[in-house]
Amino acid sequence: MMHRQAVVFMGVVILSLSGLIHSFQPLFTLDGKSTTHRVITQMALLRKTAEVCRDIAATEGRDFSLTIDNSLTADKVQTACSSSDPSSAVLSTVRFQTSIAKVYFSNAKVDVIYALSEKYHFDDESFEAGRDLITSGVSAVKASVKLENFVAGRWTLGRVCHTLQDFYSHSSWVELGRTTPYSSLIRPDEPLQNLAGPTVPTCRSCKGGNCTDNLLPDLLQQGLITSGYFSIFSSSKPAGKCSHGGTFDRTSRRDPVGGINKDVVGSSHGFLHQKAADLAVNATVELLQDIRVAVGDKNFLQLMGLSQSSVLCFVIDTTGSMADDIAEAKRVSFDIIDRKRGTPQEPSAYILVPFNDPDFGPLLRTTDADVFKDNINRLSADGGGDIPELCLSGLQLALTAAPPSSEIFVFTDAPAKDAHLKSTITALIESTKSVVTFMLTDVLATRQRRKSLQGVSQRLLSESDAQLYRDLAQASGGQAIEVTKSDLSLATSIIQDTSAGAVVTVFQVVRNPGSPAEFTFPVDSSLRNMTAYITGTSSLKFTLTSSSGVSQSSSQSSGPLASVTRAGNLLRLGLNTENQTGSWRISVDSDNPYSVKVTGQSSVNFIFNLVEAHEGVHGDFDLKEGRALSGGNASLLVSVTGSDTVKVTEVTLFDSSRSTEVNGSLQSLGSGNFLVTFREVPAGDFVVRMRGEDSSSGSRSPNSFQRQAATQLKTSSISVTVQANTTNTEPGSTIIIPFTVAATTNGVVNDSATGTFTVRANNDRSYTSTSPSTVTVAEGGGGKANGTVTLTVPEDAATGTDVTLTIEAENAAATDVNYAVIRLSVAAKVTDVTRPVCQVVMILDTCPSSSSLCASSQWTFIANLTDGINGTGIDSITIRLGNGTLNTTTATGAGGENITVASYSAPCCSPNVELTVVDKVGNVGTCAGQVRALTTAVPAVTPAAVNTTSSRGHTLSTSHCLLILISAVVFLLWR
Ligand SMILES: *[C@@H]1O[C@H](CO)[C@@H](O)[C@H](O)[C@H]1NC(C)=O
Ligand SMILES: *[C@@H]1O[C@H](CO)[C@@H](O)[C@H](O)[C@H]1NC(C)=O
Ligand SMILES: *[C@@H]1O[C@H](CO)[C@@H](O)[C@H](O)[C@H]1NC(C)=O
Numbered sequence: 009m010m011h012r013q014a015v016v017f018m019g020v021v022i023l024s025l026s027g028l029i030h031s032f033q034p035l036f037t038l039d040g041k042s043t044t045h046r047v048i049t050q051m052a053l054l055r056k057t058a059e060v061c062r063d064i065a066a067t068e069g070r071d072f073s074l075t076i077d078n079s080l081t082a083d084k085v086q087t088a089c090s091s092s093d094p095s096s097a098v099l100s101t102v103r104f105q106t107s108i109a110k111v112y113f114s115n116a117k118v119d120v121i122y123a124l125s126e127k128y129h130f131d132d133e134s135f136e137a138g139r140d141l142i143t144s145g146v147s148a149v150k151a152s153v154k155l156e157n158f159v160a161g162r163w164t165l166g167r168v169c170h171t172l173q174d175f176y177s178h179s180s181w182v183e184l185g186r187t188t189p190y191s192s193l194i195r196p197d198e199p200l201q202n203l204a205g206p207t208v209p210t211c212r213s214c215k216g217g218n219c220t221d222n223l224l225p226d227l228l229q230q231g232l233i234t235s236g237y238f239s240i241f242s243s244s245k246p247a248g249k250c251s252h253g254g255t256f257d258r259t260s261r262r263d264p265v266g267g268i269n270k271d272v273v274g275s276s277h278g279f280l281h282q283k284a285a286d287l288a289v290n291a292t293v294e295l296l297q298d299i300r301v302a303v304g305d306k307n308f309l310q311l312m313g314l315s316q317s318s319v320l321c322f323v324i325d326t327t328g329s330m331a332d333d334i335a336e337a338k339r340v341s342f343d344i345i346d347r348k349r350g351t352p353q354e355p356s357a358y359i360l361v362p363f364n365d366p367d368f369g370p371l372l373r374t375t376d377a378d379v380f381k382d383n384i385n386r387l388s389a390d391g392g393g394d395i396p397e398l399c400l401s402g403l404q405l406a407l408t409a410a411p412p413s414s415e416i417f418v419f420t421d422a423p424a425k426d427a428h429l430k431s432t433i434t435a436l437i438e439s440t441k442s443v444v445t446f447m448l449t450d451v452l453a454t455r456q457r458r459k460s461l462q463g464v465s466q467r468l469l470s471e472s473d474a475q476l477y478r479d480l481a482q483a484s485g486g487q488a489i490e491v492t493k494s495d496l497s498l499a500t501s502i503i504q505d506t507s508a509g510a511v512v513t514v515f516q517v518v519r520n521p522g523s524p525a526e527f528t529f530p531v532d533s534s535l536r537n538m539t540a541y542i543t544g545t546s547s548l549k550f551t552l553t554s555s556s557g558v559s560q561s562s563s564q565s566s567g568p569l570a571s572v573t574r575a576g577n578l579l580r581l582g583l584n585t586e587n588q589t590g591s592w593r594i595s596v597d598s599d600n601p602y603s604v605k606v607t608g609q610s611s612v613n614f615i616f617n618l619v620e621a622h623e624g625v626h627g628d629f630d631l632k633e634g635r636a637l638s639g640g641n642a643s644l645l646v647s648v649t650g651s652d653t654v655k656v657t658e659v660t661l662f663d664s665s666r667s668t669e670v671n672g673s674l675q676s677l678g679s680g681n682f683l684v685t686f687r688e689v690p691a692g693d694f695v696v697r698m699r700g701e702d703s704s705s706g707s708r709s710p711n712s713f714q715r716q717a718a719t720q721l722k723t724s725s726i727s728v729t730v731q732a733n734t735t736n737t738e739p740g741s742t743i744i745i746p747f748t749v750a751a752t753t754n755g756v757v758n759d760s761a762t763g764t765f766t767v768r769a770n771n772d773r774s775y776t777s778t779s780p781s782t783v784t785v786a787e788g789g790g791g792k793a794n795g796t797v798t799l800t801v802p803e804d805a806a807t808g809t810d811v812t813l814t815i816e817a818e819n820a821a822a823t824d825v826n827y828a829v830i831r832l833s834v835a836a837k838v839t840d841v842t843r844p845v846c847q848v849v850m851i852l853d854t855c856p857s858s859s860s861l862c863a864s865s866q867w868t869f870i871a872n873l874t875d876g877i878n879g880t881g882i883d884s885i886t887i888r889l890g891n892g893t894l895n896t897t898t899a900t901g902a903g904g905e906n907i908t909v910a911s912y913s914a915p916c917c918s919p920n921v922e923l924t925v926v927d928k929v930g931n932v933g934t935c936a937g938q939v940r941a942l943t944t945a946v947p948a949v950t951p952a953a954v955n956t957t958s959s960r961g962h963t964l965s966t967s968h969c970l971l972i973l974i975s976a977v978v979f980l981l982w983r
Contacts, residue, residue: 034116042272043285043430048113052292052387054080061089100510107313113631116168145195146837150930151808158266160810173288189291196841204232209248216267302930320360325420331389333495340500348964363402396425408772423473445486491576498575520601532713535608538583544602555590611650633829638691638723640755648680661694724826740803765817776800844925846935855916862916867939880928889922
């Protein structure tokens, strides 16, 4: 609802409409009072997540004391949801917040991609088409969750939420005095009633700019639903119809003049803005409930990203010489699995990608530790034969399949044959923010087997081969660890460290070429189990000095500050920071390349996303996937996690190769969110740093903290923009994506530039795609060149699959690359839109009349459930309410339809039952029943007066007789 800043693409002509406001404002408010799509979405996600946790706690008999209202924060919800003792575990909301951000960024994108499509915003009375978008989107979300494609699910969910939320801003629902959501919008099998017909007048002109009562009294009296017409091009609209309103809406200047939108406080119907926003929150909660029931609580919480634990992700070379490495990967993963099983740190998923040459994959992704164990057990070192191997192809699969911000470990002893994928992998690292660490074994030595194969001894990994791995590690915030096979087991402790949960980076720097230097980093009191890692040559020396002046040199393997272990090029320092918060120093003496990384466990951390202002002065922002322009401005949306007591003082871009820092200006958006703007970011590779003060953790005076993001942010002088006009696609279809490459100087297109750019289009599903291999910016071309990429989705692509297309452009010297990312979800047309039906057959009741005796008796509820002859069939039946037991049998109905007979028995003390019945595409039906109410008073009350809600539920229970009551008439409960 708020603002839709349209960037309209007409062919390749980009018409930018600055400040076009036509929706709830997507991400940020301009007036400081209005509610954005971002806030509406976040509130709804937090509320529904908390409700699910509350229900789970109730079934597990745990307390749940959190009050569920619109003041929830991610920290509060996750703390309340965590079943473990909060004092023992360090909680991190990074995953949760990252997931929430994905949903609201996707929501905001609707205003960019579908700026002028009425159905995405319920403009122009497009109720049926808008509802179709919602219900088909919801069904795609459910399909994605079923495939465990949670990232795709979040992406689609955000889009659906946008349209749903816009209804409350753009329609007359709020004006009609409705205080509950319009539920038919999420139910494809319900008719949309009370719509004002196409010829029914709905508005009269506003009086002197005052639109408070421009809806026709007749419309209000009859309770008819309408929405405003909107166009930036034409003032035409059907006679007597309402307009959206606002400067850019030309229809609102024609009679009836004015509009009805509630996008912001200052809109035509801005006096109802807050009501519309509140209802939009509740409607979003209702939609989330539908998804939750269809996918189950556990899956729903995964969709929300409410998981403490990371995934365990290995990419393993399976060539003949890798037997020892595979054995070690197996040992360390089994150890993690066995130690963490049943604890909150148990990995939430396991990913395994084997590679060699000529093969890579298949990828295994499972939540079942035993399936992972089985698969890693079955890996054998015998593939390939000849170096090099398809390492980056394997890594690409892992990066695509792992949730964002995962730690990925690559085991290999050979160079990558597919080094051409380097820039694609780097782009993937930047967009997923996953961290890649390489375990390179025996790489600088000769290898027996390959030596004998090839008859000559050789250095298997040249300096440049190793540098490729180091570069990728550095871009992601990981490390390239080079060890002998016999020392590998010492190095894998790093895998154990990263699986601890809530691991944060305090400081990280890479020096290449190396030179002696001293670095400082603050140790704050929230940090636990601090560890420093140094990679470099064996001649590297260091001195560590604590805040209290205690020192330890590299000659002491166990000293007052650290216990040091060495494995190959890796030094691991387990730090003892107790009672020594404050500024620590580490000085490194080496002339060879080295890296230093300092980590710890803490709740205090942050997430960031690069955002880009829409063109124009008053435009809102949109997620930018791709690199910021060298010399231009860059903006980040930063969300702090972990503590409501944290005060952020500084966000900077740190260039570790030059030790320079660019300061950002901070604008607080509330709830720990900041818009950070950097002016004239120079060319280079940066990491985002946050500094501030934390007054929690029991210390008397606030103490300074620093966190550093792992992923590098690179700038580029090339701009790549796509003119995507869709976000979803059907199996078997081909979509065409026009794109523009431009040369820029100081962040703006250099219209006198010329040159040829290499173009690469990659998609993560290996779908057929075409693209030009180059585009040329010709003289007089305004510094820009256009091209198109096509992508064909195979016929057999499953609904709920997502595909991410990356379009890269590289300059002729191959020194600069930029890219754009397009995400599409695949969804076949939904044909089954009807919910399973429930027919109550009978209620058998021997319940006593007094509730004090209810424990000793049972009642039984029998219902026929069917998805009908044309339905996809019943997928699951669950007890939503009641603590009885459920048995099912199957039968065939009169019309040949499959029937599931549900028989539910419960103690009479549990007098209500509600079953949810989900079909194969996620339509949810509800089936409810109740035994007659028992009296709580002493037996003086006449039981006959107490009725049941079942249609003919006379109860005749006396003494021990089993009396069967058959309700001949069906009772249906649709919800
Ligand atoms: C939204 O739902 C909450 C909780 O069910 C309720 O208290 C509140 O009144 C609802 N808001 C509106 C505007 O109906
Ligand atoms: C972290 O430190 C605590 C003690 O402060 C210890 O009990 C715990 O095992 C450590 N965790 C890890 C993963 O090392
Ligand atoms: C740290 O401080 C606490 C409280 O002042 C004290 O009990 C503890 O012994 C100290 N630990 C060390 C290693 O000095």
